[in-house]
Amino acid sequence: MSTLGIVIVAVCLIVTTVNLILTAVLFRQLGLMVMGSARGADDSGISIGRKLPALDLIDARTGADVDVHGLRRPQLVFFGSTTCHECAEIYPDIRYLEDHYDLRVVNFLFGSDLADVVSYAGARGVKGPVVVATEGLASAYDVDVSPFAFVVDERGLIVSKGLLNSRGRLIDMLAPVQRVEFDKEAVRENVA
The missing domain is CATH 1.20.5 (Single alpha-helices involved in coiled-coils or other helix-helix interfaces)
Structure with missing residues (x-):
């Protein structure tokens, strides 16, 4: 040659x-952690207007059952990962919502093991239930990316879904169930 x-x-x-x-x-x-799909991030997930599957879910910190049905109040069902920087960045806003609005957050976290997930949740100040996410759970919820979320209304129906990697996106996703405003003092914490 x-x-x-x-x-x-x-x-x-x-x-x-x-x-x-x-x-x-x-x-x-x-903020994408692609888990084996060529679909767009917002094409992931169970369709809007449907209910989330009724699965046996356990809170990794308490051992209590986690129910995503029949609560009669809005929920944010969040899929994150212990290695995802964008997931860590959104948690201060999620905590703010839990403190100031009647919104339940269920956290599905991918991690290396139970201890990793529990430690991460503690370090981020996660308040709602924490479920160790597995490929099987991701498949059942049809989730291909993280950070990803479903917003479920008081009837248990999905009203919005998609990639959740910014405060603006969080506000937009919650609009069907809750008007959300952040105080000027609600500054993002350093999550590095």
Whole structure:
């Protein structure tokens, strides 16, 4: 192979590598942890207007049963990961909502094990039930990405769903069940 051919192959490999790195960085910046799907983030999840499946769920911290049906009040069902920076960034806003609004948050957290999930939840000040997320649970809820959330109304129906990686997105998702405003003092905490 000629020197020119070797240079062309080398340039192609470098361009391909840079493209892959930039694509990975872009997905990370968007807060996406793709779990094996080519669908768009907001296409994940059980359809709006349906109920979440009735599954046997256990709170990892208390051992109590977790029911996502029949509560007669709005719920945010949040799928996050202990390794997801965007998930950690949204928790101060979720805690604010729990403190100031009649909203129950059920947290499904992917982690390396039970201790990892419980430790992460404690460090983030998670108040609602914490369920250790598994591939089986993600499949049952048809969730392919995190941070992802469902908003369930007082009838138990999904009224919104999608990628949840910003305060603005959280406000928009909750609009069908609760008008939400953040105080000027509700500043984001450092989650680094």
